[in-house]
Amino acid sequence: MLSIFLCIISGVLAGYLLRNRRFVKYVGTLLSVVIMLLLFFLGVSVGINQQVVNNFAAIGMDALILTIGGTVGSLLCAKLIYQLFFKKTRE
């Protein structure tokens, strides 16, 4: 886990120091390419995993339940702070 934090933090430092260089403009594009590569590999590891292939419907259902929980929870909190702090000052 430590290596993950080190990667991000050294990236933030490098990004800050190099923020005026032209190459940082291309980081976003490079990032998309790396993400595509990794999602392709995720697809491959799903395809060779019999457990995932056989239970795809159940996995999708679990994902849906977690999405509903997280999204509705955030909607309710957003409604609360909207009414307490944002609505009056803005409308």
Add this chain to the structure above:
Amino acid sequence: MKQSLLYLLLFATGVVLSLTGMMPEALLDSAITKWVLYLLLLLVGIQIGSGRNHFAALKRYGASIMLVPLATTVGTFAGVALVSLALPERTLTDCMSVGAGFAYYSLSSILITEFRGAELGTVALLANIMREFSVLILAPWMVKHFGKLAPISAGGATTMDTTLPVITQFSGTEYVVIALFHGIIIDFSVPLWVTFFLSL
């Protein structure tokens, strides 16, 4: 949206190629994906570090703008903890790590796959794609019933890119700066929260 579909297409291509046995064994070496993952995290860091105007919005709106990412985080974790009771075969921390993706499905699913395997990684991919799509499709309904901050909170880490157009359209242009600020903060927190829950 176009980019999301492209990502999904690549994932599906990977699934189909390996199901049909067309993938060479050498490409399945997990050491390669680990190094590519480190490269990804380094690039995410560079993008955060080189970004400008992170704090310009903070000055304009004061401390209340911080409440938006806070509401997103607290609301998501509370909601996920609650529904995890309906999923007895999954641990609370596994559910929380999926929720901590905040719709940033690429990074969260890749991290979770690395540490928990492709099964939970797939749950994370699908759950976080669904979260992004829910905003793209339901933004007007969210604004009507939960106020103008609703699609921002629901959009999680995507409010600075993919869901920004619908937020602008349905919450109004005065919420664009809040959405950008929120997206940056949540974006940054995703790898930290996901690894935190996976290490518990």
